[in-house]
Amino acid sequence: MSRILSRILASALIASTSACGNHPVNSTLPPALSSHAVPIGGPFSSSELRQFVALDPIDAHTHAYAPRDPAFFALLRKLNLHILDVLIVDDHSKDADQNNLAQEFKDTESVIAKSDGRVALCTTFDPYRFGRKDFIPAAIRQLNRDFYRGAVAVKIWKNVGEEIKDVKGHYILPDDPVFDPIYKDIAAHHKTLLAHVADPDTMWQPPNPSAPDYPYYMHHPEWYMYRNPHAPSKPDILPARDRILEHNPNLRVVGAHLGSMEGNFQQLARHFDQFPNFAVDLAARMPYLMQLPRAQAIAFIVKYQDRLIYGTDNSLFQDDDARDALSDWELAYANDWRFLATDDYLIEEHSHGKVQGLDLPPEILRKLYHDNAVHWYPGILGSSR
Numbered sequence: 001m002s003r004i005l006s007r008i009l010a011s012a013l014i015a016s017t018s019a020c021g022n023h024p025v026n027s028t029l030p031p032a033l034s035s036h037a038v039p040i041g042g043p044f045s046s047s048e049l050r051q052f053v054a055l056d057p058i059d060a061h062t063h064a065y066a067p068r069d070p071a072f073f074a075l076l077r078k079l080n081l082h083i084l085d086v087l088i089v090d091d092h093s094k095d096a097d098q099n100n101l102a103q104e105f106k107d108t109e110s111v112i113a114k115s116d117g118r119v120a121l122c123t124t125f126d127p128y129r130f131g132r133k134d135f136i137p138a139a140i141r142q143l144n145r146d147f148y149r150g151a152v153a154v155k156i157w158k159n160v161g162e163e164i165k166d167v168k169g170h171y172i173l174p175d176d177p178v179f180d181p182i183y184k185d186i187a188a189h190h191k192t193l194l195a196h197v198a199d200p201d202t203m204w205q206p207p208n209p210s211a212p213d214y215p216y217y218m219h220h221p222e223w224y225m226y227r228n229p230h231a232p233s234k235p236d237i238l239p240a241r242d243r244i245l246e247h248n249p250n251l252r253v254v255g256a257h258l259g260s261m262e263g264n265f266q267q268l269a270r271h272f273d274q275f276p277n278f279a280v281d282l283a284a285r286m287p288y289l290m291q292l293p294r295a296q297a298i299a300f301i302v303k304y305q306d307r308l309i310y311g312t313d314n315s316l317f318q319d320d321d322a323r324d325a326l327s328d329w330e331l332a333y334a335n336d337w338r339f340l341a342t343d344d345y346l347i348e349e350h351s352h353g354k355v356q357g358l359d360l361p362p363e364i365l366r367k368l369y370h371d372n373a374v375h376w377y378p379g380i381l382g383s384s385r
């Protein structure tokens with residue numbers, strides 16, 4: 001789908017590329033609307049923008065490594081937006097930055113320097129070095145250097161669990177004992193672990209063209225675990241993540257993408273109840289909230305209002321057309337905000353009908369968009385506050 005067409009759609013789904021692996025991508029036109037509600041779409045109106053700006057919004061899940069275009073910084077100012085810029089190392093990526101952590105860090109540091117305090121860093125370590133003798137001391141040295149230079153969090157990504165194998169050819173899991181000193185180091189520095197482990201359920205299921213994530217997996221077969229029966233299952237990977245929570249009660253852990261429990265909100269609720277050190281971001285999973293019955297979505301958010309952190313997975317890479325990508329960023333913010341903050345009708349293609357905004361109360365919106373990010377990622381507002 002073209003970017004232009006995607007912009008026409010009044011949906012919270014955007015057609016941007018996804019850095020960390022599974023941004024749902026629009027694939028079909030939405031169904032016809034019934035006549036009694038006119039859905040809202042497109043960029044912010046001026047009155048909507050005023051309300052969004054007043055939230056002091058933070059997007060706690062982005063990948064912006066090379067926004068040299070001043071339009072990027074202008075957009076942050078216009079939206080009064082702070083972002084968490086998340087690094088990953090991906091050996092499948094064609095983006096030069098994502099193959100080389102040192103370069104990625106350097107590029108991101110220059111973005112942060114130009115951002116007037118609006119960009120904070122979530123660093124990572126290179127898990128492909130897992131088998132090296134000096135893996136742990138080198139990773140800890142690098143993380144501590146990054147903390148010193150302002151990183152507020154560390155990302156562990158789905159390549160741990162779905163890609164990287166040990167010398168015996170076994171997939172490594174996020175709770176492999178080799179990672180323990182890293183988790184202890186993050187906790188000792190009062191930083192946060194951002195854990196994107198596993199993926200949507202659809203990745204282990206037969207192709208389903210109506211699933212939100214279907215187009216992504218068709219374009220990225222390397223992450224389509226259904227075709228890889230030797231890879232660990234989701235029920236193998238998530239308990240490994242949970243053991244990290246259990247064994248490190250002083251480590252704050254944010255589960256990216258609804259903690260990869262997007263298909264089971266009861267399971268997510270049980271995790272919140274069991275692990276006080278666990279929160280999740282909403283990045284690239286808004287369609288799953290939209291698919292819930294409206295009253296159920298509101299009740300869930302109200303109950304867990306301190307554990308849900310707004311994020312998008314918006315990305316901006318070196319080869320992207322910055323203006324085009326930034327239009328998609330703004331559209332995503334507008335559509336997500338309408339879903340959370342208004343009772344307007346949106347189009348949501350995967351539910352085959354209309355979706356009405358949740359019209360959440362201002363104090364809860366403030367938590368989702370601001371307070372929770374500040375609480376779970378201390379330092380995220382950097383020196384601008």
Ligand SMILES: [Zn+2]
Nearest residue numbers: 019020021313
């Ligand atoms: Zn991501």
